[in-house]
Amino acid sequence: xxxxxxxxxxxxxxxxxxxxxxxxxxxxxxxxxxxxxxxxxxxxxxxxxxxxxxxxxxxxxxxxxxxxxxxxxxxxxxxxxxxxxxxxxxxxxxxxxxxxxxxxxxxxxxxxxxxxxxxxxxxxxxxxxxxxxxxxxxxxxxxxxxxxxxxxxxxxxxxxxxxxxxxxxxxxxxxxxxxxxxxxxxxxxxxxxxxxxxxxxxxxxxxxxxxxxxxxxxxxxxxxxxxxxxxxxxxxxxxxxxxxxxxxxxxxxxxxxxxxxxxxxxxxxxxxxxxxxxxxxxxxxxxxxxxxxxxxxxxxxxxxxxxxxxxxxxxxxxxxxxxxxxxxxxxxxxxxxxxxxxxxxxxxxxxxxxxxxxxxxxxxxxxxxxxxxxxxxxxxxxxxxxxxxxxxxxxxxxxxxxxxxxxxxxxxxxxxxxxxxxxxx
Amino acid sequence: xxxxxxxxxxxxxxxxxxxxxxxxxxxxxxxxxxxxxxxxxxxxxxxxxxxxxxxxxxxxxxxxxxxxxxxxxxxxxxxxxxxxxxxxxxxxxxxxxxxxxxxxxxxxxxxxxxxxxxxxxxxxxxxxxxxxxxxxxxxxxxxxxxxxxxxxxxxxxxxxxxxxxxxxxxxxxxxxxxxxxxxxxxxxxxxxxxxxxxxxxxxxxxxxxxxxxxxxxxxxxxxxxxxxxxxxxxxxxxxxxxxxxxxxx
Numbered sequence: 241x242x243x244x245x246x247x248x249x250x251x252x253x254x255x256x257x258x259x260x261x262x263x264x265x266x267x268x269x270x271x272x273x274x275x276x277x278x279x280x281x282x283x284x285x286x287x288x289x290x291x292x293x294x295x296x297x298x299x300x301x302x303x304x305x306x307x308x309x310x311x312x313x314x315x316x317x318x319x320x321x322x323x324x325x326x327x328x329x330x331x332x333x334x335x336x337x338x339x340x341x342x343x344x345x346x347x348x349x350x351x352x353x354x355x356x357x358x359x360x361x362x363x364x365x366x367x368x369x370x371x372x373x374x375x376x377x378x379x380x381x382x383x384x385x386x387x388x389x390x391x392x393x394x395x396x397x398x399x400x401x402x403x404x405x406x407x408x409x410x411x412x413x414x415x416x417x418x419x420x421x422x423x424x425x426x427x428x429x430x431x432x433x434x435x436x437x438x439x440x441x442x443x444x445x446x447x448x449x450x451x452x453x454x455x456x457x458x459x460x461x462x463x464x465x466x467x468x469x470x471x472x473x474x475x476x477x478x479x480x481x482x483x484x485x486x487x488x489x490x491x492x493x494x495x496x497x498x499x500x501x502x503x504x505x506x507x508x509x510x511x512x513x514x515x516x517x518x519x520x521x522x523x524x525x526x527x528x529x530x531x532x533x534x535x536x537x538x539x540x541x542x543x544x545x546x547x548x549x550x551x552x553x554x555x556x557x558x559x560x561x562x563x564x565x566x567x568x569x570x571x572x573x574x575x576x577x578x579x580x581x582x583x584x585x586x587x588x589x590x591x592x593x594x595x596x597x598x599x600x601x602x603x604x605x606x607x608x609x610x611x612x613x614x615x616x617x618x619x620x621x622x623x624x625x626x627x628x629x630x631x632x633x634x635x636x637x638x639x640x641x642x643x644x645x646x647x648x649x650x651x652x653x654x655x656x657x658x659x660x661x662x663x664x665x
Numbered sequence: 666x667x668x669x670x671x672x673x674x675x676x677x678x679x680x681x682x683x684x685x686x687x688x689x690x691x692x693x694x695x696x697x698x699x700x701x702x703x704x705x706x707x708x709x710x711x712x713x714x715x716x717x718x719x720x721x722x723x724x725x726x727x728x729x730x731x732x733x734x735x736x737x738x739x740x741x742x743x744x745x746x747x748x749x750x751x752x753x754x755x756x757x758x759x760x761x762x763x764x765x766x767x768x769x770x771x772x773x774x775x776x777x778x779x780x781x782x783x784x785x786x787x788x789x790x791x792x793x794x795x796x797x798x799x800x801x802x803x804x805x806x807x808x809x810x811x812x813x814x815x816x817x818x819x820x821x822x823x824x825x826x827x828x829x830x831x832x833x834x835x836x837x838x839x840x841x842x843x844x845x846x847x848x849x850x851x852x853x854x855x856x857x858x859x860x861x862x863x864x865x866x867x868x869x870x871x872x873x874x875x876x877x878x879x880x881x882x883x884x885x886x887x888x889x890x891x892x893x894x895x896x897x898x899x900x901x902x903x904x905x906x907x908x909x910x911x912x913x914x
Contacts, residue, residue, distance in 0.1 A: 245771030253759045256800070493753030497816065500719050500749040502741035503772040663723065 242503050246511030253485070254515065260481035264519060265526060268474030272466055272527055273538070280462035280540050290318040291402070294343035296331050298324050301351020303413055308346075310409040317342075317405075332389060341391040342402060350385050358417035365418070366425055385410070416440055460629060461541040467531040468624035469597045472617055474527065475520040475560055476591070479567040479584035482516045486571025487580045490664065505665045509655075513564050520560030546627035551634035555627060558644045559620040565651035566616065572655045572664075591615040619643045668733030670824050670855035671695040671718055676727035678717060687713060687879040690727070695857060695872070697732065697823075700850050702870030702887075703859045704899070706907050710879045711859045712752075715828055718857070719749050732823060745774060748822035750814050752829040758802040762793055762812045765801065766819050773820035780819070787815040790845055807838030814842060818849065825849065827858045831865060843869055863899040873899070877907050 254260065293311065297304050312319050322334055328345070335343040386406065390399055419439060423431035489495050489508070498505060531543025546552050567584070574580035592598055594608065595617030604612065612618045623640035626632040634641075659665045673693040679686040687710050695701045705711050716722035718729055720736050720743070729736050734743050749755075756765045763784055770780035788794045791811040796804050801812060814830055827846070831839045846869060850856050860866055866873075867887065874884040883890055883906055887899070896902040 241777075242771050242774075245768050249757065249760065249764070249768040252764060253757060256759045493751050493755035494757055496721060496751050496753070497749060497755035497769065498772065499721055500744060500747070501769065501772040502744035502774050507772075 242507050243511055243514075246508055247515055250485075250511055250515040254481070254519070257481065263480050264474065264478055264523060268470055268477065268523065268527060269530060271473070272470040272530065273540075275470060276462045276466040276535070276540055277538075279466060282462075291316060291342060292320055292340035293317040294320050294322050294331070294335050294340040295346065296322040296324060296326050296343070297346045298348045299346045299350035300348070301355075303351040303354040303417070304346045306416075307350075307409055307413050310412050311406065314405050314409060316402075335389055335391070341394050343389040344406070345387045345389070347385065347387075353385050354413060354417060358414055358421055361414075361418050362421035362425065365422060412440060463531055463535055463541040463543050464628050467527060467543050468628050469621055471524050471527045472559055472563075472595075472620040472624065473588070473592050473597050474523045475563040475620075476566060476588045476617060477585075478516050478519055478523075478563055479570050479588055480581055481519075482512060482564065482567035483571040483574060483580035483584045484577045485512065486568065487574050487577050490571075491576070495664075505659070509568065509659070509665075513561075513568060516564045516567065517557075517560050520563055521556060524556045524560070544628075547631065548627060548633040551632075551637065552627055554634065555620075555623045555637065555641060558641050558648070559623070562616045562620065562644045562648040562651070565648040565655070569651045569655045569658075572658045572662075588617075591617050594618065596621050613643075616644060616647045619647070667697055668730070669694045670697045670699065670701075670732060671857065672728075672730040672733075673714075673718070674728045674730070676717065676725055676729060678713070678722070678725040681724075688717075688725075689879065691879070691881065693874065693881055693884065695855065697855055698850070698853055699872045700847075700856045700870045701858065701872045701874070702866045703857065703874050703876060704863070704866065704903060705876035709876045709907075711876055712828060714876065715826055715857070715859060719747065719826055720744070741774075745820060746822060747824040747826060748817040748820065749826045750817035750828065750830050752832060754801075754809050754813050756801055756809075756813055756816055759800055761798045761800055762788065762804075762815065763797050765812060765816055769816045770819045775820055783819050783821070787819065790848070791815055792841055805838075807834040810834045810838060811842060814845070818854075822854065824855045824857065827856060827860075829860050829862075830858070831860070831862060839865065863903060867899050873902075875903065875906050882906055 295308060295311075297308065308319060311317055320340060322331060322343070326334065331343060331345060335341070388403065388406065390402070394402075416436065419436065420431050423435075486509075489498075498508060528543060528545070532545070533542075536542040570580055570584050570587070574583065589598075592615075594612050595601075595615040596604075596612065597617055601609075601612060601618070601621075619640045623637040623644070626637040626640065630636070656665075671694070673691055676688055676691045677686055678688045691714075693714075703711050703714065713722060717725055718731070718736075720739070731743055731746050734740070734746070736743055757768070760768070766784045766787065767780050770783060775783065788797050791814070793808065793811055793815065796808050796812075801809060804812070810831065810833070814827075817827075818825060825846075830846075831842050834842070843865065846856055846858075856869070858866065858870060870887060872885070873887045873890055875882050883902075885893070890902055891897065891899075894902055894905050896905060
């Protein structure tokens with residue numbers, strides 16, 4: 241009766257706190273939509289959109305044409321041709337004007353260089369077989385056939401993958417020419433196209449398998465990553481409402497009256513915990529529902545729920561309880577509402593950064609990895625990722641759940657000790 | 666034999682970090698059914714004494730008995746014996762008077778039916794029926810005071826501690842509150858009241874104690890004190906006994 245009366249009181253106060261509700265429901269919903277949309281665009285940019293490559297071909301030989309065709313076939317680039325008599329300065333300007341971040345100038349000597357290099361390599365190869373080959377020397381170290389221009393905004397990893405793709409295309413042209421030369425030298429007739437294709441295009445394939453705990457292929461998209469992450473953030477943001485609710489009650493006259501009544505203050509704390517635990521579960525339901533039903537209507541991938549629903553419920557409950565325990569702790573230790581709100585909000589942002597919610601954990605320096613383990617949001621994210629991204633079940637994320645329970649118990653004990661020390665219970 | 670409402674026996678108390686004792690072997694008895702007024706200058710110890718009697722303040726020596734029960738046991742049974750109406754609004758401003766009464770009634774151990782009955786009665790006698798379902802933060806100061814008092818008596822306590830129950834209210838609201846308190850006392854509730862409104866106290870209290878610097882300097886029926894000190898009002902008596910100068914400077 242007393243607990244139920246307290247829960248009713250807390251729910252009524254909560255429902256009349258419009259700002260608190262907006263912070264706990266409106267803000268996370270907005271965040272999850274905005275961040276997912278932005279990240280989805282980035283995913284599309286990387287996965288679906290081709291990178292525009294501006295090409296200035298000054299070479300009149302056959303190899304440059306073959307090279308451009310090979311680059312086009314690589315699938316990574318959209319080739320935009322520039323005038324072949326363009327100056328370097330104009331070409332640099334053109335890269336920006338044509339919304340490209342990359343450009344290459346193929347010099348006039350490109351085909352001659354490829355021909356000379358392949359001739360030299362063929363000659364050396366034939367000599368090593370004991371056959372007579374052309375021994376004219378070309379300095380292979382100083383060949384610089386192409387110049388790659390790139391925007392300073394291009395990341396090093398992306399630049400390296402572009403260089404790799406271009407080098408691969410160059411390799412194809414050179415290898416083909418070496419093969420042709422060798423075939424001609426041995427057979428004294430041109431190499432047939434069918435053999436050429438067989439030799440050059442019959443590469444071994446690389447199978448791609450996303451890491452997954454089950455046999456189904458895990459879905460990796462912006463929705464699967466962001467919806468659980470921002471749900472966790474929303475859950476922990478109840479600190480703003482719950483923390484300040486505890487401080488407000490401590491400071492108000494109502495607390496004095498509660499102490500004179502024949503009921504333990506523990507009932508009030510328990511009531512708040514149950515009320516806000518329900519709030520965190522509702523947050524999860526609302527955000528997951530948005531991911532499932534709203535996202536496809538606004539051009540975002542739909543959220544696909546994990547196969548282990550019991551695991552999902554348990555993880556959500558544990559994360560919610562951990563978030564509530566953190567908020568209770570902040571509320572008990574804070575002396576004023578300003579302290580609770582200020583510390584609560586800033587600490588959640590810091591803990592979410594450390595936990596990998598805002599910044600992917602794998603890009604953090606090694607020294608941060610230990611600190612990361614102290615953030616309850618990290619364990620929440622690991623547990624949700626195990627279910628949503630890796631397709632795991634309860635047994636796969638048990639360690640995360642146990643860690644969260646451990647953190648929640650420590651927070652509860654700290655709050656209880658502080659309440660005793662302050663003679664509040 | 667009827668126990669006194671409050672029996673303070675050799676109580677000593679000092680605030681943490683303050684070596685001087687505010688109370689040193691203080692003794693005071695308040696009879697059951699009395700309308701007891703506790704007066705004194707600011708800092709004399711009125712509110713602290715009230716806190717000791719209600720168990721809000723701990724770490725003291727001696728004993729305090731409420732209707733024959735020592736409060737040292739911290740038994741929840743003792744908390745049912747008294748109601749407390751603090752000077753601050755001890756309620757939830759986001760809730761309506763009905764919701765406040767329901768919550769505090771439940772905490773006082775009343776059943777749903779008892780809460781409903783008591784709430785109806787209290788709203789009526791305090792003229793709060795029209796405001797019953799408005800949130801407290803939308804009520805006037807006088808209305809809030811009445812709700813504050815109603816919560817303190819929701820469980821029909823035998824002793825009612827009142828700390829400045831009418832501060833900041835208009836004449837009409839004050840009259841309502843005082844009339845209600847007199848009615849409660851007629852039904853047997855002991856009133857233990859402190860205020861700076863001495864004229865109000867003259868009409869309410871039949872037993873007066875004056876406290877100064879942690880000591881009870883007078884304790885008797887109001888008419889006896891006035892006659893003994895040749896005063897015709899509580900204000901004159903107060904100034905005679907506590908002096909004309911500020912004591913808390």
